[in-house]
Amino acid sequence: MRAVIVAAAVAFIISLFGTPIAIRVFTALKAGQPIRTIGPATHQGKKGTPTMGGVAFIVATVFAYAAGHVALTTLPERQIAQESPTMTALVLLGLFVFCGVVGFLDDFLKVRRRNSDGLSAKGKLLGQLLVGGAFAIVALYVPSTNGETVASEHISFIRDISWLDVGKVGSVLVFVFVIMSMSNGVNLTDGLDGLATGASILVLGAYALIGFWQYRHWCGDSDYARVNDYCYQVRDPLEIAMIAAAAAAACVGFLWWNTSPARIFMGDTGALGLGGLIGGLAVATRTTLLSIIIGGLFVIITMSVVIQIISFKTTGKRVFRMSPLQHHFELAGWSEVNIVVRFWIVAGICVAIGLGLFYSDFLAVMG
Numbered sequence: 001m002r003a004v005i006v007a008a009a010v011a012f013i014i015s016l017f018g019t020p021i022a023i024r025v026f027t028a029l030k031a032g033q034p035i036r037t038i039g040p041a042t043h044q045g046k047k048g049t050p051t052m053g054g055v056a057f058i059v060a061t062v063f064a065y066a067a068g069h070v071a072l073t074t075l076p077e078r079q080i081a082q083e084s085p086t087m088t089a090l091v092l093l094g095l096f097v098f099c100g101v102v103g104f105l106d107d108f109l110k111v112r113r114r115n116s117d118g119l120s121a122k123g124k125l126l127g128q129l130l131v132g133g134a135f136a137i138v139a140l141y142v143p144s145t146n147g148e149t150v151a152s153e154h155i156s157f158i159r160d161i162s163w164l165d166v167g168k169v170g171s172v173l174v175f176v177f178v179i180m181s182m183s184n185g186v187n188l189t190d191g192l193d194g195l196a197t198g199a200s201i202l203v204l205g206a207y208a209l210i211g212f213w214q215y216r217h218w219c220g221d222s223d224y225a226r227v228n229d230y231c232y233q234v235r236d237p238l239e240i241a242m243i244a245a246a247a248a249a250a251c252v253g254f255l256w257w258n259t260s261p262a263r264i265f266m267g268d269t270g271a272l273g274l275g276g277l278i279g280g281l282a283v284a285t286r287t288t289l290l291s292i293i294i295g296g297l298f299v300i301i302t303m304s305v306v307i308q309i310i311s312f313k314t315t316g317k318r319v320f321r322m323s324p325l326q327h328h329f330e331l332a333g334w335s336e337v338n339i340v341v342r343f344w345i346v347a348g349i350c351v352a353i354g355l356g357l358f359y360s361d362f363l364a365v366m367g
Helices: 002-028 041-046 054-072 076-080 087-113 121-141 167-189 195-216 222-227 237-258 267-284 290-294 296-315 325-331 336-366
Strands: 154-156 160-165
Touching: 002 054, 002 195, 002 237, 054 087, 054 237, 054 267, 087 121, 087 167, 087 237, 087 267, 121 167, 121 267, 167 195, 167 267, 167 296, 195 237, 195 267, 195 290, 195 296, 195 336, 237 267, 267 290, 290 296, 290 336, 296 325, 296 336, 325 336
Parallel strands: none
Antiparallel strands: 154 160
């Protein structure tokens, strides 16, 4: 637990005090966020606010992970933490960083061209596909010394579903789909000051709890597994908890500056990076389908876009005033702060339901 707390504390401090540095740097580089002319008129006042702020909390998380491992070396349970850094950490942090790189390229092109046209939709999807595919292969084909891989060949809900074995190739495809879906879901949720940041904090916090709970009931812990019939067959759950907690805390530090009125935006750099990490956490904890509930706000907002597109292409009519969903409520007269807080509440409810299902499964088995 000490290592998780240290990682979270370091991430928060680096992000809280590092984000103002990022604000000054990106302001000096004139990396202001271009604002589309269509949409709520209130957004035009945000023109010029520095973007690419996701760099701050990505860097904070990576350094915090290293700090957590320094703390880990002082603990007696070090023997069940496995090698350092673990393959799980490389996959999760790799997804965080390289999905962020795809977003950074998109942000950079927007800033350079002084408009909202960054990478093309195909270019962005291709980048996500390449990143997801590369780390999917690592997650499925590189086992640890005990034979456990980061990802599983089964579709998972609260744990692997034994009869849903899709094989390595199928699992790679599922992995890529989860990463692309979640990264785009977080990206669509971004757009109002603090909305995606706050929702991501809740989801990452949930995965920190799940990872630590799995660590305390881990099949890799020989002392626990010897006396208990039920344990979690995952790889490196303590690493999962450290990274999730560090990322959540880094986002809290960033939210200090990102809440309304935002002094910096996370940009696609942060949104795609966070989505990639959350998708990776879902796969690594064997909670792929449960992530649909835990990340319910991202799913709802993504579906609003899908519904809007399908409706307009088939009937020529729009279901919402504007999609994603948060902009529909803006045009309906809700204030930005009201939308953000209410959507955070929805995100919190989804997280609570997901954690409840996760824990109820444990009680059912142990009872």
